[in-house]
Amino acid sequence: MLSSVTHSLRLGASGCQGSMRSMATVISGNKTSKLVRERLKNEVEKMRSQFSGFRPSLVVLQVGDRDDSNLYISTKLKAAAEVLHSIMSVNENLSVHGLIVQLPLDSVNPINTELITNAVSPDKDVDGLSCINAGKLSRGDLGDCFIPCTPNGCMELIRQTGVSVAGKHAVVIGRSKIVGAPMHDLLLWNHATVTTCHSKTPDLPEQVSRADILVVGAGRAEMVSGQWVKDGAVVIDCGINHVPDETKASGKRVVGDVHYASAKQRAGFITPVPGGVGPMTVAMLMENTVQSAQRFLLKNQSRW
Amino acid sequence: MLSSVTHSLRLGASGCQGSMRSMATVISGNKTSKLVRERLKNEVEKMRSQFSGFRPSLVVLQVGDRDDSNLYISTKLKAAAEVLHSIMSVNENLSVHGLIVQLPLDSVNPINTELITNAVSPDKDVDGLSCINAGKLSRGDLGDCFIPCTPNGCMELIRQTGVSVAGKHAVVIGRSKIVGAPMHDLLLWNHATVTTCHSKTPDLPEQVSRADILVVGAGRAEMVSGQWVKDGAVVIDCGINHVPDETKASGKRVVGDVHYASAKQRAGFITPVPGGVGPMTVAMLMENTVQSAQRFLLKNQSRW
Numbered sequence: 001m002l003s004s005v006t007h008s009l010r011l012g013a014s015g016c017q018g019s020m021r022s023m024a025t026v027i028s029g030n031k032t033s034k035l036v037r038e039r040l041k042n043e044v045e046k047m048r049s050q051f052s053g054f055r056p057s058l059v060v061l062q063v064g065d066r067d068d069s070n071l072y073i074s075t076k077l078k079a080a081a082e083v084l085h086s087i088m089s090v091n092e093n094l095s096v097h098g099l100i101v102q103l104p105l106d107s108v109n110p111i112n113t114e115l116i117t118n119a120v121s122p123d124k125d126v127d128g129l130s131c132i133n134a135g136k137l138s139r140g141d142l143g144d145c146f147i148p149c150t151p152n153g154c155m156e157l158i159r160q161t162g163v164s165v166a167g168k169h170a171v172v173i174g175r176s177k178i179v180g181a182p183m184h185d186l187l188l189w190n191h192a193t194v195t196t197c198h199s200k201t202p203d204l205p206e207q208v209s210r211a212d213i214l215v216v217g218a219g220r221a222e223m224v225s226g227q228w229v230k231d232g233a234v235v236i237d238c239g240i241n242h243v244p245d246e247t248k249a250s251g252k253r254v255v256g257d258v259h260y261a262s263a264k265q266r267a268g269f270i271t272p273v274p275g276g277v278g279p280m281t282v283a284m285l286m287e288n289t290v291q292s293a294q295r296f297l298l299k300n301q302s303r304w
Numbered sequence: 305m306l307s308s309v310t311h312s313l314r315l316g317a318s319g320c321q322g323s324m325r326s327m328a329t330v331i332s333g334n335k336t337s338k339l340v341r342e343r344l345k346n347e348v349e350k351m352r353s354q355f356s357g358f359r360p361s362l363v364v365l366q367v368g369d370r371d372d373s374n375l376y377i378s379t380k381l382k383a384a385a386e387v388l389h390s391i392m393s394v395n396e397n398l399s400v401h402g403l404i405v406q407l408p409l410d411s412v413n414p415i416n417t418e419l420i421t422n423a424v425s426p427d428k429d430v431d432g433l434s435c436i437n438a439g440k441l442s443r444g445d446l447g448d449c450f451i452p453c454t455p456n457g458c459m460e461l462i463r464q465t466g467v468s469v470a471g472k473h474a475v476v477i478g479r480s481k482i483v484g485a486p487m488h489d490l491l492l493w494n495h496a497t498v499t500t501c502h503s504k505t506p507d508l509p510e511q512v513s514r515a516d517i518l519v520v521g522a523g524r525a526e527m528v529s530g531q532w533v534k535d536g537a538v539v540i541d542c543g544i545n546h547v548p549d550e551t552k553a554s555g556k557r558v559v560g561d562v563h564y565a566s567a568k569q570r571a572g573f574i575t576p577v578p579g580g581v582g583p584m585t586v587a588m589l590m591e592n593t594v595q596s597a598q599r600f601l602l603k604n605q606s607r608w
Contacts, residue, residue, distance in 0.1 A: 114445070130439070131435070131436045131439030131440050131443075131445075132435045132436055132439060133439070134438075134439035134440075134442055134443050135434070135435030135436060135437070135438035135439030135440075135442065136435050136438075136439075137442075138438055138439065138441075138442035138443075138485060138489070139435075139438050139442075139481045139485055140479070140481075140485075141418070141435075144418075166504055167504050167505070167506050169507075175444070175492060177443045177444075181442060181443055181444075185442070188479060188500055188502075191502070191504040192504075193499065193500065193501050193502070193504070193505040193506075193507075193511060194499065194500050195497065195498065195499040195500075196492055196497065196498050196499075197497050198492075198495070198497070200470055200471050200495040200496075200497070201471070201497040202471050202497075203473075203497075207497060
């Protein structure tokens with residue numbers, strides 16, 4: 001899991017390496033996310049030295065009191081109007097640069113999730129879930145939007161392998177708003193030929209076997225068999241699934257959407273679960289927040 | 305070119321039909337667009353009988369005086385501010401339900417096209433080119449957006465074949481905002497497994513050979529050879545290219561992005577150029593305008 005980033009920067013074609021080939025290089029999300037956080041720390045220090053007293057700020061709005069969030073605003077909001085009011089007040093607050101609303105919304109009254117995610121100002125939507133940011137990403141305006149954190153983290157991990165994306169055949173399994181759909185967009189606009197597979201795809205093993213780059217965000221434990229994986233492929237596993245395991249004190253363990261042990265024998269590069277995509281998601285949320293703060297400063301230099 | 309729609313409604317699998325197989329059924333855009341226009345005429349009559357005096361209205365804003373537009377507003381606007389002002393005034397006009405801005409913008413001063421297309425109210429954006437409509441389409445909210453006219457017309461033509469899209473492998477060539485990218489979205493959310501190819505795809509013949517449904521919007525004359533086409537595939541050609549032809553009085557003729565004569569020998573269904581996708585685009589613009597008018601009436605029944 002803690003394979004060094006120097007290793008994973010190994011350049012070269014991702015072709016078959018013969019029958020005696022070595023196992024895949026593990027792409028460590030723990031290491032890569034640490035690199036990202038260090039880079040961000042430097043950028044924030046630079047901002048603070050240029051603009052005394054300035055600091056990037058993120059607000060996490062949680063509706064209800066679900067305890068599966070460890071972030072810092074927890075409030076018991078009961079209706080859409082109340083949530084919208086909170087969002088508007090953060091939208092208008094010039095000292096806040098990022099706003100995310102924890103999903104799913106935990107409310108005694110049903111709330112339209114679309115309405116809520118689209119109420120967040122596009123300039124502060126560091127989750128990249130609003131229609132406007134999704135529209136820009138899907139049509140290739142990558143420099144002018146916020147990219148959802150999980151696929152953004154996947155791209156960072158792919159970059160770490162040194163394998164170039166342009167001209168490759170990428171396969172994405174899943175088409176969710178937070179993983180599959182934006183992952184497709186990112187790979188496409190980094191000039192891969194991209195195939196999106198999903199629950200209605202009848203020939204998943206065959207589709208997967210053609211992937212130079214495979215990103216799986218299906219939410220089904222170990223559904224991708226290592227036998228399907230193309231020799232030398234880059235395999236990025238976004239799954240976080242709990243399966244029973246009597247050998248653990250908790251009675252369960254976490255696995256990805258890819259059968260890791262078998263896939264590792266064919267892939268050129270592979271992310272582990274845990275310690276792969278997971279740590280990257282939080283790092284990229286920080287990156288988007290810092291980026292938002294930088295854009296704010298660029299627009300408002302005279303006001304600071 | 306004028307093959308009957310009854311023919312093209314032929315149901316059945318699009319598999320190989322042996323060495324003595326017949327030529328592809330031609331999907332007529334002329335016939336299909338006529339059906340759409342007749343349906344719309346009925347819907348407009350229904351609206352007008354329910355809401356006396358009401359009529360769906362579309363404004364086409366043309367910047368400059370390019371003569372390749374035959375639509376009804378032509379004005380010599382010279383700067384972005386002027387264009388934006390015109391857009392705002394149409395946005396606020398309750399008797400207009402659709403607004404499109406003719407692209408490319410023909411102005412003596414360079415104008416940011418994104419700025420202009422995104423100034424159109426999402427509720428009147430019947431071209432479906434604003435970020436908000438693109439974001440909804442790309443993330444699967446098809447019922448709550450306007451779908452760009454060319455890919456919407458392609459879907460209508462595919463429907464005419466009787467071939468179901470769900471579970472099929474669709475290949476889209478091109479990733480433009482008005483054809484390729486939204487076509488991908490429409491096929492994906494109609495549950496095809498979708499591969500997007502483009503100028504950086506190194507193995508186009510191989511990708512095309514796997515397509516049960518092929519939509520080409522590349523803008524290159526006859527670039528897709530019939531030899532690449534899978535037996536029985538549905539082939540939709542969005543290309544409109546002028547090539548020299550000394551046998552014509554004009555010295556040129558119009559061809560698509562697909563080599564029609566050879567593709568017709570392998571495909572199960574194929575659109576001609578001209579008379580295929582072209583006539584559908586205008587019909588779908590009318591459809592979007594009628595849809596917009598219907599949504600307006602639904603929201604404003606009491607005001608009418």
